[in-house]
Amino acid sequence: MSDVRILTISGSLRRDSHNTRLLREAERLDPGGVMFDHFSGLGKLPLFNEDEEHPAPPAVVDLRDRVRRADAVLIATPEYNSGIPGGLKNALDWLSRGEMPLAHKPTAIIGASPGAFGTVRAQTSLRRVLHKMNVNVLRHPEFLLGHAHTHFDANGCLPADSPTVQLLTTVLDGLVDLVEEHRAKLAAA
Numbered sequence: 001m002s003d004v005r006i007l008t009i010s011g012s013l014r015r016d017s018h019n020t021r022l023l024r025e026a027e028r029l030d031p032g033g034v035m036f037d038h039f040s041g042l043g044k045l046p047l048f049n050e051d052e053e054h055p056a057p058p059a060v061v062d063l064r065d066r067v068r069r070a071d072a073v074l075i076a077t078p079e080y081n082s083g084i085p086g087g088l089k090n091a092l093d094w095l096s097r098g099e100m101p102l103a104h105k106p107t108a109i110i111g112a113s114p115g116a117f118g119t120v121r122a123q124t125s126l127r128r129v130l131h132k133m134n135v136n137v138l139r140h141p142e143f144l145l146g147h148a149h150t151h152f153d154a155n156g157c158l159p160a161d162s163p164t165v166q167l168l169t170t171v172l173d174g175l176v177d178l179v180e181e182h183r184a185k186l187a188a189a
Contacts (some may be wrong), residue, residue, distance in 0.1 A: 004179050005035045007070035011077035011088035013043045018112035018148040019076035021156050029076035031172050060094045064101050071179045072106040079113050096133050105135045106178035108171050110143040118144030120187040138174050
């Protein structure tokens, strides 16, 4: 396997959110041959406005460039009012226009919430949006971390031997496999 570059996007604007912690844990797992690029500019994106598309605002250009350079995207979404946060939806609206750099891009979804059901409704909503955008979303395993506040230690880390870390590792492995499948299809075309 050659190097894989994964762009991580947290749907939460809060610096120490459970979802941002999940992405940091994914990066800490350090799967061989994987490089991570964490996009932290979600709150800097202007609200999508067709009148402002041409030229695109600098924050949007940055996001599009980083998606384009990535081999895959890993999105961690919280659940707000049974759906995805507005900032994440706004980013996806910007990415759905023009050249659509997220189209066909291998993408995985994870999510954490203090609630019992994790982010099942948000992930369902996100999958629907990504489907409309023609994104290649990892189907299995699904990663829904409920009662997230009970899983992290005092340093904001997941215990290395926890089932949560094992599932997160499986998601990353699946995403890398999806990248390899995508590369093989491109090579055969």
